[in-house]
Amino acid sequence: MSNAVTKNLSTPGFQSDRAQIDALFEQLNRAYADHNADAIVAAYTRDAVIYDLAPPLMHRGLDAKYLAEWLATWEGPLGMEMHDLDITIDDHLAVATALSKMYGTKKDEGYKEFWVRTTFALRKIHGQWLIAHDHASVPFYMDGSFRAAVDLTPESK
Amino acid sequence: MSNAVTKNLSTPGFQSDRAQIDALFEQLNRAYADHNADAIVAAYTRDAVIYDLAPPLMHRGLDAKYLAEWLATWEGPLGMEMHDLDITIDDHLAVATALSKMYGTKKDEGYKEFWVRTTFALRKIHGQWLIAHDHASVPFYMDGSFRAAVDLTPESK
Numbered sequence: 001m002s003n004a005v006t007k008n009l010s011t012p013g014f015q016s017d018r019a020q021i022d023a024l025f026e027q028l029n030r031a032y033a034d035h036n037a038d039a040i041v042a043a044y045t046r047d048a049v050i051y052d053l054a055p056p057l058m059h060r061g062l063d064a065k066y067l068a069e070w071l072a073t074w075e076g077p078l079g080m081e082m083h084d085l086d087i088t089i090d091d092h093l094a095v096a097t098a099l100s101k102m103y104g105t106k107k108d109e110g111y112k113e114f115w116v117r118t119t120f121a122l123r124k125i126h127g128q129w130l131i132a133h134d135h136a137s138v139p140f141y142m143d144g145s146f147r148a149a150v151d152l153t154p155e156s157k
Numbered sequence: 158m159s160n161a162v163t164k165n166l167s168t169p170g171f172q173s174d175r176a177q178i179d180a181l182f183e184q185l186n187r188a189y190a191d192h193n194a195d196a197i198v199a200a201y202t203r204d205a206v207i208y209d210l211a212p213p214l215m216h217r218g219l220d221a222k223y224l225a226e227w228l229a230t231w232e233g234p235l236g237m238e239m240h241d242l243d244i245t246i247d248d249h250l251a252v253a254t255a256l257s258k259m260y261g262t263k264k265d266e267g268y269k270e271f272w273v274r275t276t277f278a279l280r281k282i283h284g285q286w287l288i289a290h291d292h293a294s295v296p297f298y299m300d301g302s303f304r305a306a307v308d309l310t311p312e313s314k
Contacts, residue, residue, distance in 0.1 A: 049243060049254050051274040055296045055306050056313050057256055058241075058274060084215075086206060088278065088289070090250035095278040097206050097290055099214055117208040117215060119276050119292045121245065121252040132245070133254055135276045137294030139212045140305035148297035148305050149212050156213050 017089050020129045021096065021122060025082060028131075033077040037067035044131045045123065051135040053116065078104040082118070083154065094122040094129065099154050100136075114138070114150045174246050177286045178253065178279060182239060185288075190234040194225035201288045202280065208292040210273065235261040239275070240311060251279040251286065256311050257293075271295070271307040 024043055031039035041062045050059050071078065082098035096119070103113035121133035139149045181200055188196035198219045207216050228235065239255035253276070260270035278290035296306045 051254075051276070051294065051296075053296060054299045055309055057272055057296065057309050057311055088250055088280070090247035093245055093247035093250050093252065095250065095252060095290060097208075097278075097292075115214055117292060117294075119208070119278075119290065121254075121276075121278070123245070133252060133276065135254075135274060135292050135294070137208065137274075137292070138297065139208075139210060139214065140295065140297065140307075142211045146305045146307060148303045150297075150303060152212055152214050154214055 017094070017124070017129070018087065021087060021089070021094060024122070024129055024131070025085075025096070029080045029082070032071075032080045035068070035071040035074070035078070037064045037071060040064075040067055044134070045125070048131055049133045051133075051137070053136050053138070073107055075105040075107050078102070092124045094124075096120045096122065115153055174251070174281070174286070175244065178244060178246070178251060181279070181286055181288070182242075182253070186237045186239070189228075189237045192225070192228040192231070192235070194221045194228060197221075197224055201291070202282070205288055206290045208290075208294070210293050210295070230264055232262040232264050235259070249281040251281075253277045253279065272310055 027039060028043045031043070041064045044062050047060045048062065050062065051057070052059070079102065081101040083101065085096060085098045087094060087096045098118050100116045100118045101113065102116055103111070105111050116136050116138060119135040120131050122129045123132040138152065141147045141149055184196060185200045188200070198221045201219050204217045205219065207219065208214070209216070236259065238258040240258065242253060242255045244251060244253045255275050257273045257275045258270065259273055260268070262268050273293050273295060276290070276292040277288050279286045280289040295309065298304045298306055
C-alpha cells in the first residue's frame with residue numbers, strides 16, 4: 001500500500017499523525033525490549049480485536065498480567081524489528097503492515113528468531129492514535145504437515 | 158472495533174460506503190463458491206499486500222492463473238462464511254475483520270472445514286472500494302509442536 005497514503009506530506013496534520021504513529025510503534029518495541037507489559041497495554045484500545053500467534057482465534061483487549069507472565073519467559077530484551085513498514089493514514093483510521101523480526105532468548109529453549117506478519121489498525125481517539133486491531137501470524141505449510149512456517153524470512157519463496 | 162465506526166448512519170455517504178463494501182464481500186464469497194478467479198482478483202488492488210495462509214510471508218497482488226489452479230483442487234463450491242464481521246469506515250480507508258469459516262471438498266482429501274482469521278484493509282479509489290491488504294491466518298500451538306491450529310472454532314478457548 002506504499003502509494004496508498006490518503007494524505008500526503010502537504011496535507012495539514014499528516015506530519016503529526018505519522019509522527020504520533022511512529023512514536024507509538026517505538027514505544028511498543030521499547031516496551032517489548034524492557035518487558036514493560038503496562039506500556040504494551042497502553043498502546044491498545046481496551047476492546048482491541050486481537051488475532052494472536054497462539055490460540056484462541058481471537059480475543060478482545062490485552063491483559064497486562066498475562067503479558068507480564070509471557071514476557072518473563074524471555075531472558076533479557078525481546079527484540080521486535082518492523083521491516084517493510086507500510087502505513088496508510090486517513091482522518092481517524094490508519095492501517096500499518098510490517099514483516100516483524102522477533103528475537104530473544106527463551107529461558108528454557110535458548111535463542112529464538114523468527115519472522116511474523118503484523119497488521120495493525122489504529123484509531124485516532126480524542127487526538128491520540130491507539131491500536132484497535134492487531135493481527136500477528138506465520139503461514140503454515142500446505143504439504144499435509146500443517147507445520148507453522150516459523151523458519152521463513154522475507155527472502156523465502 | 159464494533160463501536161469504532163468513525164462515521165455513523167446519519168453521516169452522508171455512509172450507507173453507500175457500507176453497502177458497497179458489503180457487496181464487495183458478497184461478490185468475493187460468490188466468486189469462491191463459483192471458482193471464479195477473475196472475480197476474486199477484481200476485488201483487489203493490483204499491488205495489494207497479501208499475507209496468505211501458505212508461504213511465502215507476503216506477496217503483492219493476486220494472480221488469476223495461480224488462483225484458478227488452487228480453486229480447481231476443490232470439488233464443487235468452496236464455502237467462505239464471514240462471522241463476527243466488524244467494519245470500520247473512514248473517508249478513503251476501511252478495515253474489516255472477521256472469523257471466516259472455509260469449507261468444501263478437496264479432490265484428494267475429502268471434506269474440509271476450518272476457521273481462519275481474516276483482516277481486510279480497503280481503499281476507496283475513484284469512488285470504488287477495493288481490498289488493498291488481506292491477512293488470513295490460523296494461530297499455531299506453542300506447546301513445542303508448532304502445529305497450525307486448523308481445528309479451532311470461535312468457541313475454542
